[in-house]
Amino acid sequence: MKILFTSTAVALLCVVALLSSCSKRQQSQKTGIPYNDKNNGGYVKFRQTHPAPGPGLVAIEGGTFVLGGSADQDVTYEYNNVRSRKTIPSFYMDETEVSNQDWIDYLHWISSTFPQDRELYYNALPDTLVWRSPLSYNEPYVDNYLRHPAFQDYPVVGVSWDQAQDYCQWRTDRVNEHILQDKGLLLTGKQKASGQTTAAAGAAGAGTTAANTPFNTDIYLNGQYTGVGIDGKKMIKDISARPATGANAPANGKAVRPARMEDGILKPAYRLPSEAEWEYAALALAGNTQYENINDGKVYPWNGLGVRSAKKKTRGLMMANFKRGLGDNAGVGGYLNDKADITAPVRSYQPNDFGLYNMAGNVSEWVQDTYRQGSSEESDDFNPFRGNEFTNKRLADATKGQYAKDKYGKPIKDPSKSNKKMTYAELIASQQPTQGPTPNNAAPQAATTAALPAKSALAGKAYTPDYRGFGDTVNTSLYGTTTLVSDRSKVYKGGSWNDLAYWLNPATRRFMNEDDSRADVGFRCAMTLVGAPEISPSGKSHFSVKKPKPYKGK
Known part of the structure; x- marks a missing residue:
């Protein structure tokens, strides 16, 4: 009986220690500020993950x-x-x-999502000839x-x-859309059809996307795909925001938000x-x-x-x-x-x-x-x-950071204009369309980007975003004329x-x-693959690493 009492006491002590350790908030190793505390502005630390591969x-x-x-x-x-x-x-x-x-899945999605767009469907058809x-x-x-x-x-x-x-871009969006729907962060097609919306969604704000616009990962992560008819019933609690008041106030008084890249929910492209x-x-x-x-x-x-x-x-x-x-x-x-x-x-x-x-x-x-x-x-x-062709997402409103979208709800991408982070003044200036020459090796651009220069000079330095033929010792204008090789040749x-x-x-x-x-x-x-490169670390030798000690001010 004494042995039983001792083992039970030890077990209870372990549980208490576990609960007490869980109750302590993590803190920044460099500032000592607690994470995930709504009382200090919602200084958030996200759970570190090593994500599983996407489907297939x-x-x-x-x-x-x-x-x-x-x-x-x-x-x-x-x-x-x-x-x-x-x-x-x-x-x-x-x-x-x-x-x-x-591929039939891909074609079916196009025909059901854009039933009147015969050109889009035709361009997606394989050449059976x-x-x-x-x-x-x-x-x-x-x-x-x-x-x-x-x-x-x-x-x-x-x-x-x-x-x-x-197809790769379409697959990225469909996989991430399904993940968000499965977690209750987006409404499913059935829920949209039945008119279900979340009480916390409120009215769609400036820059949000209409519920009938197809999901796009980049647009979603930029906060432009949200609102009534889009947000699911299990939105993530936003501890860094104050609850809305008035007509847009959530029913439970809690502020919510869409998923972010930092959540580790969405898959890379x-x-x-x-x-x-x-x-x-x-x-x-x-x-x-x-x-x-x-x-x-x-x-x-x-x-x-x-x-x-x-x-x-x-x-x-x-x-x-x-x-x-x-x-x-x-x-x-x-x-x-x-x-x-x-x-x-x-x-x-x-x-x-x-x-x-x-x-x-x-x-x-x-x-x-x-x-x-x-x-x-x-x-x-x-x-x-x-084969690098560096691009930037075009901003519809540079001051708000909102992306410009094409008719399919995808971000419009322009040739990048610098090989380093621009100053904010340069960023704003780069969004102003100007006329400029198009080099012979430039990739064909959509009509919406034709007015933008393929080469821009920032601080007096010319820059080209097209590195497919980087370091060629032969004049690029000869490719496709004297040989079968050009910048459009793929392996x-x-x-x-x-x-x-x-x-x-x-x-x-x-x-x-x-x-x-x-x-x-x-x-x-x-x-x-994001994160550590080792796929199966179990059973292999590793150096032991100590966890950082929590900061305790005197």
């Missing part, structure tokens, strides 16, 4: 690798991927290629491949680089992977490392020098969907070797050591980079990328169902104009 993504732990190192030959004599050591930061990547069903060939009867694929349910889990093709960019990210993820050397030692190199996303399975149950089967030789796309009838004649479902074959499917074969994939032959040598050794990686085994090597690279498409090129999305 898997985590790729970064590290150092030799870009181009898996290439054992250069049959095209391009010398366009010279070996160079690079460091890739951790990121997220789609487990599979984007499928026909994924990529299947046509003068000496092949591929017309059935023209009519059936995208929409027939038999092909719904096959990779979408006929999509240009420009269309892939639009979906995007195409960089070329280096794609090659690193496809090679998946992480499966062959131990204590920073790489036990075996790779030629393909799997181990070994061959393209056939060595496992007993699948011995002899092809490890990817590709063309074995001229006229051999599938193998012999009665025992089709790779089980596919054109594309295959996006979850076919074995995933690589990162858990990614079809990083060799099936379809080649667009990446974010602009093509140059010597990019691997010229790019930075950390997070290498070529695509990996072999396809219509390629020989050479192109299955992750180091191989090809290019195509950003507005072109093919029947053997698709894509998958990526997302930047």
